[in-house]
Amino acid sequence: MSRKSKGINAEREIIHAFWKMPGWTACRVAGSGSMKYPAPDVIAGNATRKLAIECKSTKSKYQYFEKEEIKQLLDYAEMFGAEPWIAIRFNRDKIYFLKPKDLKKTEKRYTADLSLGKDKGYLFEHIT
Amino acid sequence: MSRKSKGINAEREIIHAFWKMPGWTACRVAGSGSMKYPAPDVIAGNATRKLAIECKSTKSKYQYFEKEEIKQLLDYAEMFGAEPWIAIRFNRDKIYFLKPKDLKKTEKRYTADLSLGKDKGYLFEHIT
Secondary structure, eight states, X not given: OOXXXXXXXXXXXXXXXXXXXXXXXXXXXXXXXXXXXXXOSEEEEOSSOEEXXXXXXXXXXXXXXXXXXXXXXXXXXXXXXXXXXXXXXXXTSOEEEEOGGGSEEOSSEEEEEHHHHHHHXXXXXXXX | OOHHHHHHHHXXXXXXXXXXXXXXXXXXXXXXXXXXXXXXXXXXEOSSOEEEEEEEEESSSEEEEEHHHHHHHHHHHHHHTOEEEEEEEETTSOEEEEOGGGSEEOSSEXXXXXXXXXXXXXXXXXXX
């Protein structure tokens, strides 16, 4: 399965989870990355909260983020008035929701691994 | 050009227009219609306003809407806390933004035509 389709599976699972929560909506953003404007992978929200979510699914131990990717998520979220979140699934573990500020920062990129997810991340039921 | 791709062109034009307005964002929703959940074609917003927009582009004099399509737009907008809007371009005229309540209601469907757009609709610069 390609990296792209794995990401989409994580997005779909997240979207289903939000719709199961009374009052919540979620939808996948088209062409995130293909249009020149910042956009998250998923926009979720209810009457009072809005979440801009970047979704990743990886078989490796680490997930890397280019600085530009995180910057775009933060830019979009600030303009739209949404909370920025990063949702990551490592292997077949649970999906952890991380705040961008909790990613590990290296000189050129941001990284996350499963222990960071368990330490700083939130499970779906804790962010809704 | 297919109905679908014409609709996408209208969506793209609307998205570009929002991004030109300082403080506004806009993005296209993926698979509106293909997933089982209600979703608009475009979500636009700034820090204080959120707009859920259904986009149409037609060469005919009339644009029809199934009741279910409008219901889904209204349902999504209410849950997400957004204003519901319908953006229509007839032929090569301007895009008019209509409130769902201003569509003409027939027994089975809703309809709009250019004169309704000019009478009840708003131009882009008036909704932002």
